[in-house]
Amino acid sequence: MSSSVVPVAVVGAAGRMGATTCAAVEEADGLELVARIDAGDDVGAAVRDSGALVAVDFTVPAVTEANVHAILDAGAHAVVGTTGWDEASRSRVVEHLDRLNAGREDGLGVLIAPNFGLSAVLAMTFAAKAARYFESAEVVELHHPNKVDAPSGTARHTAAAIAAARADAGLAPSPDATESGWEARGADVDGVRVHAVRLRGLVAHEEILFGNVGEQLTIRQDSFDRASFMPGVLLAVREVVGRPGLTVGLEHVLDLT
Structure with a gap:
Protein backbone atom coordinates (compact mmCIF):
# COMPACT_ATOMS: atom_id res chain seq x y z
CA MET A 1 0.00 0.00 0.00
CA ALA A 113 -22.61 14.59 9.32
CA PRO A 114 -26.40 14.52 9.68
CA ASN A 115 -26.46 14.09 5.90
CA PHE A 116 -23.74 13.41 3.34
CA GLY A 117 -25.85 14.32 0.31
CA LEU A 118 -24.46 17.46 -1.29
CA SER A 119 -27.95 18.60 -2.24
CA ALA A 120 -29.11 18.11 1.37
CA VAL A 121 -26.18 20.08 2.76
CA LEU A 122 -26.88 22.90 0.32
CA ALA A 123 -30.58 22.86 1.23
CA MET A 124 -29.73 23.16 4.93
CA THR A 125 -27.31 25.99 4.22
CA PHE A 126 -29.81 27.87 2.05
CA ALA A 127 -32.48 27.41 4.73
CA ALA A 128 -30.29 28.92 7.44
CA LYS A 129 -29.64 31.93 5.21
CA ALA A 130 -33.33 32.39 4.37
CA ALA A 131 -34.65 31.94 7.91
CA ARG A 132 -34.17 35.52 9.06
CA TYR A 133 -36.46 36.87 6.34
CA PHE A 134 -39.65 34.90 7.11
CA GLU A 135 -42.23 35.03 9.88
CA SER A 136 -42.98 31.30 9.79
CA ALA A 137 -40.76 28.24 9.34
CA GLU A 138 -41.44 24.50 9.45
CA VAL A 139 -39.64 21.36 8.29
CA VAL A 140 -41.04 18.12 6.83
CA GLU A 141 -38.77 15.10 6.49
CA LEU A 142 -39.79 11.97 4.57
CA HIS A 143 -37.98 8.64 4.83
CA HIS A 144 -38.36 4.90 4.28
CA PRO A 145 -40.17 3.01 7.07
CA ASN A 146 -37.03 1.13 8.18
CA LYS A 147 -35.53 4.29 9.66
CA VAL A 148 -35.37 3.88 13.45
CA ASP A 149 -35.23 7.51 14.61
CA ALA A 150 -37.58 10.44 14.13
CA PRO A 151 -37.24 13.25 13.35
CA SER A 152 -34.19 12.56 11.23
CA GLY A 153 -30.80 13.96 12.14
CA THR A 154 -30.92 16.03 8.96
CA ALA A 155 -34.23 17.62 9.96
CA ARG A 156 -33.01 18.31 13.49
CA HIS A 157 -29.83 19.90 12.14
CA THR A 158 -31.85 21.98 9.68
CA ALA A 159 -34.33 23.13 12.32
CA ALA A 160 -31.59 24.02 14.81
CA ALA A 161 -29.82 26.14 12.18
CA ILE A 162 -33.09 27.88 11.29
CA ALA A 163 -33.80 28.55 14.96
CA ALA A 164 -30.32 29.99 15.52
CA ALA A 165 -30.65 32.28 12.51
CA ARG A 166 -34.07 33.48 13.70
CA ALA A 167 -32.72 34.14 17.18
CA ASP A 168 -29.76 36.10 15.78
CA ALA A 169 -32.22 38.21 13.77
CA GLY A 170 -34.38 38.86 16.85
CA LEU A 171 -37.48 37.25 15.33
CA ALA A 172 -40.46 36.30 17.46
CA PRO A 173 -41.65 32.67 17.52
CA SER A 174 -43.57 31.56 14.44
CA PRO A 175 -47.25 32.45 14.83
CA ASP A 176 -49.37 29.50 15.94
CA ALA A 177 -52.82 29.70 17.55
CA THR A 178 -53.02 25.97 18.34
CA GLU A 179 -54.71 25.30 21.68
CA SER A 180 -55.30 21.55 21.46
CA GLY A 181 -53.98 18.64 19.42
CA TRP A 182 -50.33 19.62 19.80
CA GLU A 183 -49.33 16.04 18.96
CA ALA A 184 -50.33 16.78 15.35
CA ARG A 185 -47.96 19.72 15.16
CA GLY A 186 -44.81 17.63 15.03
CA ALA A 187 -41.67 17.74 17.15
CA ASP A 188 -40.42 21.02 18.57
CA VAL A 189 -36.75 21.58 17.73
CA ASP A 190 -35.65 24.85 19.31
CA GLY A 191 -39.04 26.33 18.49
CA VAL A 192 -39.21 25.08 14.90
CA ARG A 193 -41.83 22.42 14.16
CA VAL A 194 -40.54 19.27 12.42
CA HIS A 195 -42.85 16.66 10.87
CA ALA A 196 -41.73 13.10 10.06
CA VAL A 197 -43.25 10.89 7.33
CA ARG A 198 -42.39 7.18 7.04
CA LEU A 199 -43.56 5.68 3.76
CA ARG A 200 -42.62 2.65 1.67
CA GLY A 201 -40.88 3.68 -1.53
CA LEU A 202 -39.12 6.72 -0.08
CA VAL A 203 -35.37 6.99 0.55
CA ALA A 204 -34.56 10.40 2.10
CA HIS A 205 -36.33 13.69 1.42
CA GLU A 206 -36.77 17.05 3.12
CA GLU A 207 -39.00 20.08 2.62
CA ILE A 208 -38.24 23.35 4.37
CA LEU A 209 -41.20 25.74 4.39
CA PHE A 210 -41.00 29.48 4.99
CA GLY A 211 -43.94 31.90 4.98
CA ASN A 212 -44.76 35.58 5.11
CA VAL A 213 -48.04 37.34 4.46
CA GLY A 214 -48.78 36.71 0.78
CA GLU A 215 -45.70 34.59 -0.03
CA GLN A 216 -44.08 31.21 0.58
CA LEU A 217 -40.64 29.77 -0.06
CA THR A 218 -40.17 26.00 -0.29
CA ILE A 219 -36.75 24.39 -0.39
CA ARG A 220 -36.99 20.69 -1.30
CA GLN A 221 -34.26 18.08 -1.46
CA ASP A 222 -34.66 14.48 -2.65
CA SER A 223 -32.27 11.55 -2.41
CA PHE A 224 -33.46 8.69 -4.61
CA ASP A 225 -30.47 6.38 -4.19
CA ARG A 226 -27.91 5.85 -1.44
Missing part, protein backbone atom coordinates in the same frame (compact mmCIF):
# COMPACT_ATOMS: atom_id res chain seq x y z
CA SER A 2 1.39 3.40 -0.98
CA SER A 3 1.97 5.93 1.80
CA SER A 4 -0.40 8.25 -0.07
CA VAL A 5 -3.29 5.78 0.19
CA VAL A 6 -5.65 6.20 3.15
CA PRO A 7 -6.66 2.88 4.76
CA VAL A 8 -10.37 2.91 5.64
CA ALA A 9 -12.53 0.68 7.83
CA VAL A 10 -16.32 0.63 7.58
CA VAL A 11 -18.36 -0.08 10.71
CA GLY A 12 -21.81 -1.40 9.87
CA ALA A 13 -20.52 -2.82 6.60
CA ALA A 14 -23.39 -5.29 6.23
CA GLY A 15 -26.05 -2.57 6.25
CA ARG A 16 -27.28 -0.79 3.15
CA MET A 17 -25.34 2.40 3.75
CA GLY A 18 -22.32 0.44 4.96
CA ALA A 19 -22.27 -1.81 1.91
CA THR A 20 -22.61 1.18 -0.41
CA THR A 21 -19.76 2.90 1.42
CA CYS A 22 -17.54 -0.18 1.10
CA ALA A 23 -18.11 -0.25 -2.65
CA ALA A 24 -17.42 3.48 -2.96
CA VAL A 25 -14.17 3.24 -0.99
CA GLU A 26 -13.00 0.29 -3.08
CA GLU A 27 -13.57 2.29 -6.27
CA ALA A 28 -12.09 5.57 -5.02
CA ASP A 29 -8.61 6.78 -5.87
CA GLY A 30 -6.33 7.19 -2.88
CA LEU A 31 -8.43 5.06 -0.51
CA GLU A 32 -8.19 1.39 0.42
CA LEU A 33 -10.84 -0.63 2.23
CA VAL A 34 -8.97 -2.57 4.94
CA ALA A 35 -11.81 -3.76 7.21
CA ARG A 36 -15.53 -4.56 7.07
CA ILE A 37 -16.81 -4.45 10.64
CA ASP A 38 -20.27 -5.68 11.59
CA ALA A 39 -22.50 -6.22 14.63
CA GLY A 40 -20.82 -8.47 17.19
CA ASP A 41 -17.29 -7.50 16.17
CA ASP A 42 -14.93 -5.76 18.58
CA VAL A 43 -14.83 -2.38 16.85
CA GLY A 44 -11.68 -1.10 18.56
CA ALA A 45 -9.71 -4.28 17.98
CA ALA A 46 -10.85 -4.57 14.37
CA VAL A 47 -9.88 -0.97 13.58
CA ARG A 48 -6.52 -1.33 15.33
CA ASP A 49 -5.66 -4.67 13.72
CA SER A 50 -6.59 -3.44 10.23
CA GLY A 51 -4.32 -0.42 10.43
CA ALA A 52 -7.17 1.87 9.37
CA LEU A 53 -6.44 5.58 9.52
CA VAL A 54 -10.14 6.46 9.16
CA ALA A 55 -13.20 4.47 10.22
CA VAL A 56 -16.66 5.26 8.85
CA ASP A 57 -19.63 4.47 11.11
CA PHE A 58 -23.00 3.67 9.55
CA THR A 59 -24.67 1.68 12.32
CA VAL A 60 -27.59 2.59 14.63
CA PRO A 61 -28.06 5.32 17.26
CA ALA A 62 -27.83 2.84 20.15
CA VAL A 63 -24.19 1.96 19.46
CA THR A 64 -22.70 4.78 17.42
CA GLU A 65 -21.25 6.78 20.33
CA ALA A 66 -19.54 3.70 21.79
CA ASN A 67 -18.16 2.91 18.35
CA VAL A 68 -16.66 6.39 18.01
CA HIS A 69 -14.92 6.13 21.39
CA ALA A 70 -13.56 2.70 20.40
CA ILE A 71 -12.32 4.07 17.06
CA LEU A 72 -10.54 6.95 18.79
CA ASP A 73 -8.92 4.63 21.34
CA ALA A 74 -7.70 2.54 18.41
CA GLY A 75 -5.89 5.63 17.08
CA ALA A 76 -8.09 6.31 14.06
CA HIS A 77 -10.15 9.25 12.87
CA ALA A 78 -13.93 8.78 12.64
CA VAL A 79 -16.50 9.77 10.02
CA VAL A 80 -20.03 9.27 11.31
CA GLY A 81 -23.24 9.10 9.32
CA THR A 82 -25.36 7.52 12.05
CA THR A 83 -27.92 9.89 13.57
CA GLY A 84 -29.23 10.09 17.13
CA TRP A 85 -26.54 12.40 18.52
CA ASP A 86 -27.37 15.09 21.07
CA GLU A 87 -25.42 17.77 22.91
CA ALA A 88 -24.45 15.41 25.74
CA SER A 89 -23.08 12.67 23.47
CA ARG A 90 -21.21 15.18 21.32
CA SER A 91 -19.71 16.74 24.45
CA ARG A 92 -18.39 13.37 25.59
CA VAL A 93 -16.65 12.94 22.22
CA VAL A 94 -15.12 16.42 22.53
CA GLU A 95 -13.80 15.55 26.00
CA HIS A 96 -12.33 12.30 24.67
CA LEU A 97 -10.68 14.11 21.76
CA ASP A 98 -9.25 16.76 24.08
CA ARG A 99 -7.61 14.05 26.22
CA LEU A 100 -6.18 12.18 23.25
CA ASN A 101 -5.02 15.26 21.36
CA ALA A 102 -3.37 17.07 24.27
CA GLY A 103 0.17 17.99 23.23
CA ARG A 104 -0.22 16.53 19.71
CA GLU A 105 0.18 18.48 16.50
CA ASP A 106 -1.55 15.84 14.37
CA GLY A 107 -4.58 15.22 16.57
CA LEU A 108 -7.45 12.87 15.83
CA GLY A 109 -10.65 14.15 14.31
CA VAL A 110 -14.30 13.14 14.28
CA LEU A 111 -16.69 14.38 11.60
CA ILE A 112 -20.39 13.80 12.29
CA ALA A 227 -25.20 6.33 -4.03
CA SER A 228 -25.99 10.06 -3.83
CA PHE A 229 -24.40 10.19 -0.37
CA MET A 230 -21.07 8.73 -1.45
CA PRO A 231 -19.33 11.86 -2.80
CA GLY A 232 -19.90 13.47 0.59
CA VAL A 233 -18.70 10.39 2.48
CA LEU A 234 -15.50 10.18 0.44
CA LEU A 235 -14.90 13.90 0.87
CA ALA A 236 -15.30 13.53 4.64
CA VAL A 237 -12.88 10.57 4.75
CA ARG A 238 -10.24 12.59 2.93
CA GLU A 239 -10.77 15.75 4.99
CA VAL A 240 -11.14 14.41 8.53
CA VAL A 241 -7.45 13.54 8.83
CA GLY A 242 -6.62 17.24 8.63
CA ARG A 243 -9.34 18.39 11.05
CA PRO A 244 -8.44 17.64 14.68
CA GLY A 245 -11.33 17.75 17.12
CA LEU A 246 -15.06 17.49 16.43
CA THR A 247 -16.70 18.79 13.26
CA VAL A 248 -20.50 18.59 12.98
CA GLY A 249 -21.92 19.03 9.51
CA LEU A 250 -20.45 18.55 6.05
CA GLU A 251 -21.06 22.24 5.30
CA HIS A 252 -17.85 23.05 7.19
CA VAL A 253 -15.83 20.81 4.88
CA LEU A 254 -17.52 22.38 1.86
CA ASP A 255 -16.66 25.86 3.17
CA LEU A 256 -20.31 26.93 3.11
CA THR A 257 -20.36 28.60 6.55
Whole structure:
Protein backbone atom coordinates (compact mmCIF):
# COMPACT_ATOMS: atom_id res chain seq x y z
CA MET A 1 0.00 0.00 0.00
CA SER A 2 1.39 3.40 -0.98
CA SER A 3 1.97 5.93 1.80
CA SER A 4 -0.40 8.25 -0.07
CA VAL A 5 -3.29 5.78 0.19
CA VAL A 6 -5.65 6.20 3.15
CA PRO A 7 -6.66 2.88 4.76
CA VAL A 8 -10.37 2.91 5.64
CA ALA A 9 -12.53 0.68 7.83
CA VAL A 10 -16.32 0.63 7.58
CA VAL A 11 -18.36 -0.08 10.71
CA GLY A 12 -21.81 -1.40 9.87
CA ALA A 13 -20.52 -2.82 6.60
CA ALA A 14 -23.39 -5.29 6.23
CA GLY A 15 -26.05 -2.57 6.25
CA ARG A 16 -27.28 -0.79 3.15
CA MET A 17 -25.34 2.40 3.75
CA GLY A 18 -22.32 0.44 4.96
CA ALA A 19 -22.27 -1.81 1.91
CA THR A 20 -22.61 1.18 -0.41
CA THR A 21 -19.76 2.90 1.42
CA CYS A 22 -17.54 -0.18 1.10
CA ALA A 23 -18.11 -0.25 -2.65
CA ALA A 24 -17.42 3.48 -2.96
CA VAL A 25 -14.17 3.24 -0.99
CA GLU A 26 -13.00 0.29 -3.08
CA GLU A 27 -13.57 2.29 -6.27
CA ALA A 28 -12.09 5.57 -5.02
CA ASP A 29 -8.61 6.78 -5.87
CA GLY A 30 -6.33 7.19 -2.88
CA LEU A 31 -8.43 5.06 -0.51
CA GLU A 32 -8.19 1.39 0.42
CA LEU A 33 -10.84 -0.63 2.23
CA VAL A 34 -8.97 -2.57 4.94
CA ALA A 35 -11.81 -3.76 7.21
CA ARG A 36 -15.53 -4.56 7.07
CA ILE A 37 -16.81 -4.45 10.64
CA ASP A 38 -20.27 -5.68 11.59
CA ALA A 39 -22.50 -6.22 14.63
CA GLY A 40 -20.82 -8.47 17.19
CA ASP A 41 -17.29 -7.50 16.17
CA ASP A 42 -14.93 -5.76 18.58
CA VAL A 43 -14.83 -2.38 16.85
CA GLY A 44 -11.68 -1.10 18.56
CA ALA A 45 -9.71 -4.28 17.98
CA ALA A 46 -10.85 -4.57 14.37
CA VAL A 47 -9.88 -0.97 13.58
CA ARG A 48 -6.52 -1.33 15.33
CA ASP A 49 -5.66 -4.67 13.72
CA SER A 50 -6.59 -3.44 10.23
CA GLY A 51 -4.32 -0.42 10.43
CA ALA A 52 -7.17 1.87 9.37
CA LEU A 53 -6.44 5.58 9.52
CA VAL A 54 -10.14 6.46 9.16
CA ALA A 55 -13.20 4.47 10.22
CA VAL A 56 -16.66 5.26 8.85
CA ASP A 57 -19.63 4.47 11.11
CA PHE A 58 -23.00 3.67 9.55
CA THR A 59 -24.67 1.68 12.32
CA VAL A 60 -27.59 2.59 14.63
CA PRO A 61 -28.06 5.32 17.26
CA ALA A 62 -27.83 2.84 20.15
CA VAL A 63 -24.19 1.96 19.46
CA THR A 64 -22.70 4.78 17.42
CA GLU A 65 -21.25 6.78 20.33
CA ALA A 66 -19.54 3.70 21.79
CA ASN A 67 -18.16 2.91 18.35
CA VAL A 68 -16.66 6.39 18.01
CA HIS A 69 -14.92 6.13 21.39
CA ALA A 70 -13.56 2.70 20.40
CA ILE A 71 -12.32 4.07 17.06
CA LEU A 72 -10.54 6.95 18.79
CA ASP A 73 -8.92 4.63 21.34
CA ALA A 74 -7.70 2.54 18.41
CA GLY A 75 -5.89 5.63 17.08
CA ALA A 76 -8.09 6.31 14.06
CA HIS A 77 -10.15 9.25 12.87
CA ALA A 78 -13.93 8.78 12.64
CA VAL A 79 -16.50 9.77 10.02
CA VAL A 80 -20.03 9.27 11.31
CA GLY A 81 -23.24 9.10 9.32
CA THR A 82 -25.36 7.52 12.05
CA THR A 83 -27.92 9.89 13.57
CA GLY A 84 -29.23 10.09 17.13
CA TRP A 85 -26.54 12.40 18.52
CA ASP A 86 -27.37 15.09 21.07
CA GLU A 87 -25.42 17.77 22.91
CA ALA A 88 -24.45 15.41 25.74
CA SER A 89 -23.08 12.67 23.47
CA ARG A 90 -21.21 15.18 21.32
CA SER A 91 -19.71 16.74 24.45
CA ARG A 92 -18.39 13.37 25.59
CA VAL A 93 -16.65 12.94 22.22
CA VAL A 94 -15.12 16.42 22.53
CA GLU A 95 -13.80 15.55 26.00
CA HIS A 96 -12.33 12.30 24.67
CA LEU A 97 -10.68 14.11 21.76
CA ASP A 98 -9.25 16.76 24.08
CA ARG A 99 -7.61 14.05 26.22
CA LEU A 100 -6.18 12.18 23.25
CA ASN A 101 -5.02 15.26 21.36
CA ALA A 102 -3.37 17.07 24.27
CA GLY A 103 0.17 17.99 23.23
CA ARG A 104 -0.22 16.53 19.71
CA GLU A 105 0.18 18.48 16.50
CA ASP A 106 -1.55 15.84 14.37
CA GLY A 107 -4.58 15.22 16.57
CA LEU A 108 -7.45 12.87 15.83
CA GLY A 109 -10.65 14.15 14.31
CA VAL A 110 -14.30 13.14 14.28
CA LEU A 111 -16.69 14.38 11.60
CA ILE A 112 -20.39 13.80 12.29
CA ALA A 113 -22.61 14.59 9.32
CA PRO A 114 -26.40 14.52 9.68
CA ASN A 115 -26.46 14.09 5.90
CA PHE A 116 -23.74 13.41 3.34
CA GLY A 117 -25.85 14.32 0.31
CA LEU A 118 -24.46 17.46 -1.29
CA SER A 119 -27.95 18.60 -2.24
CA ALA A 120 -29.11 18.11 1.37
CA VAL A 121 -26.18 20.08 2.76
CA LEU A 122 -26.88 22.90 0.32
CA ALA A 123 -30.58 22.86 1.23
CA MET A 124 -29.73 23.16 4.93
CA THR A 125 -27.31 25.99 4.22
CA PHE A 126 -29.81 27.87 2.05
CA ALA A 127 -32.48 27.41 4.73
CA ALA A 128 -30.29 28.92 7.44
CA LYS A 129 -29.64 31.93 5.21
CA ALA A 130 -33.33 32.39 4.37
CA ALA A 131 -34.65 31.94 7.91
CA ARG A 132 -34.17 35.52 9.06
CA TYR A 133 -36.46 36.87 6.34
CA PHE A 134 -39.65 34.90 7.11
CA GLU A 135 -42.23 35.03 9.88
CA SER A 136 -42.98 31.30 9.79
CA ALA A 137 -40.76 28.24 9.34
CA GLU A 138 -41.44 24.50 9.45
CA VAL A 139 -39.64 21.36 8.29
CA VAL A 140 -41.04 18.12 6.83
CA GLU A 141 -38.77 15.10 6.49
CA LEU A 142 -39.79 11.97 4.57
CA HIS A 143 -37.98 8.64 4.83
CA HIS A 144 -38.36 4.90 4.28
CA PRO A 145 -40.17 3.01 7.07
CA ASN A 146 -37.03 1.13 8.18
CA LYS A 147 -35.53 4.29 9.66
CA VAL A 148 -35.37 3.88 13.45
CA ASP A 149 -35.23 7.51 14.61
CA ALA A 150 -37.58 10.44 14.13
CA PRO A 151 -37.24 13.25 13.35
CA SER A 152 -34.19 12.56 11.23
CA GLY A 153 -30.80 13.96 12.14
CA THR A 154 -30.92 16.03 8.96
CA ALA A 155 -34.23 17.62 9.96
CA ARG A 156 -33.01 18.31 13.49
CA HIS A 157 -29.83 19.90 12.14
CA THR A 158 -31.85 21.98 9.68
CA ALA A 159 -34.33 23.13 12.32
CA ALA A 160 -31.59 24.02 14.81
CA ALA A 161 -29.82 26.14 12.18
CA ILE A 162 -33.09 27.88 11.29
CA ALA A 163 -33.80 28.55 14.96
CA ALA A 164 -30.32 29.99 15.52
CA ALA A 165 -30.65 32.28 12.51
CA ARG A 166 -34.07 33.48 13.70
CA ALA A 167 -32.72 34.14 17.18
CA ASP A 168 -29.76 36.10 15.78
CA ALA A 169 -32.22 38.21 13.77
CA GLY A 170 -34.38 38.86 16.85
CA LEU A 171 -37.48 37.25 15.33
CA ALA A 172 -40.46 36.30 17.46
CA PRO A 173 -41.65 32.67 17.52
CA SER A 174 -43.57 31.56 14.44
CA PRO A 175 -47.25 32.45 14.83
CA ASP A 176 -49.37 29.50 15.94
CA ALA A 177 -52.82 29.70 17.55
CA THR A 178 -53.02 25.97 18.34
CA GLU A 179 -54.71 25.30 21.68
CA SER A 180 -55.30 21.55 21.46
CA GLY A 181 -53.98 18.64 19.42
CA TRP A 182 -50.33 19.62 19.80
CA GLU A 183 -49.33 16.04 18.96
CA ALA A 184 -50.33 16.78 15.35
CA ARG A 185 -47.96 19.72 15.16
CA GLY A 186 -44.81 17.63 15.03
CA ALA A 187 -41.67 17.74 17.15
CA ASP A 188 -40.42 21.02 18.57
CA VAL A 189 -36.75 21.58 17.73
CA ASP A 190 -35.65 24.85 19.31
CA GLY A 191 -39.04 26.33 18.49
CA VAL A 192 -39.21 25.08 14.90
CA ARG A 193 -41.83 22.42 14.16
CA VAL A 194 -40.54 19.27 12.42
CA HIS A 195 -42.85 16.66 10.87
CA ALA A 196 -41.73 13.10 10.06
CA VAL A 197 -43.25 10.89 7.33
CA ARG A 198 -42.39 7.18 7.04
CA LEU A 199 -43.56 5.68 3.76
CA ARG A 200 -42.62 2.65 1.67
CA GLY A 201 -40.88 3.68 -1.53
CA LEU A 202 -39.12 6.72 -0.08
CA VAL A 203 -35.37 6.99 0.55
CA ALA A 204 -34.56 10.40 2.10
CA HIS A 205 -36.33 13.69 1.42
CA GLU A 206 -36.77 17.05 3.12
CA GLU A 207 -39.00 20.08 2.62
CA ILE A 208 -38.24 23.35 4.37
CA LEU A 209 -41.20 25.74 4.39
CA PHE A 210 -41.00 29.48 4.99
CA GLY A 211 -43.94 31.90 4.98
CA ASN A 212 -44.76 35.58 5.11
CA VAL A 213 -48.04 37.34 4.46
CA GLY A 214 -48.78 36.71 0.78
CA GLU A 215 -45.70 34.59 -0.03
CA GLN A 216 -44.08 31.21 0.58
CA LEU A 217 -40.64 29.77 -0.06
CA THR A 218 -40.17 26.00 -0.29
CA ILE A 219 -36.75 24.39 -0.39
CA ARG A 220 -36.99 20.69 -1.30
CA GLN A 221 -34.26 18.08 -1.46
CA ASP A 222 -34.66 14.48 -2.65
CA SER A 223 -32.27 11.55 -2.41
CA PHE A 224 -33.46 8.69 -4.61
CA ASP A 225 -30.47 6.38 -4.19
CA ARG A 226 -27.91 5.85 -1.44
CA ALA A 227 -25.20 6.33 -4.03
CA SER A 228 -25.99 10.06 -3.83
CA PHE A 229 -24.40 10.19 -0.37
CA MET A 230 -21.07 8.73 -1.45
CA PRO A 231 -19.33 11.86 -2.80
CA GLY A 232 -19.90 13.47 0.59
CA VAL A 233 -18.70 10.39 2.48
CA LEU A 234 -15.50 10.18 0.44
CA LEU A 235 -14.90 13.90 0.87
CA ALA A 236 -15.30 13.53 4.64
CA VAL A 237 -12.88 10.57 4.75
CA ARG A 238 -10.24 12.59 2.93
CA GLU A 239 -10.77 15.75 4.99
CA VAL A 240 -11.14 14.41 8.53
CA VAL A 241 -7.45 13.54 8.83
CA GLY A 242 -6.62 17.24 8.63
CA ARG A 243 -9.34 18.39 11.05
CA PRO A 244 -8.44 17.64 14.68
CA GLY A 245 -11.33 17.75 17.12
CA LEU A 246 -15.06 17.49 16.43
CA THR A 247 -16.70 18.79 13.26
CA VAL A 248 -20.50 18.59 12.98
CA GLY A 249 -21.92 19.03 9.51
CA LEU A 250 -20.45 18.55 6.05
CA GLU A 251 -21.06 22.24 5.30
CA HIS A 252 -17.85 23.05 7.19
CA VAL A 253 -15.83 20.81 4.88
CA LEU A 254 -17.52 22.38 1.86
CA ASP A 255 -16.66 25.86 3.17
CA LEU A 256 -20.31 26.93 3.11
CA THR A 257 -20.36 28.60 6.55
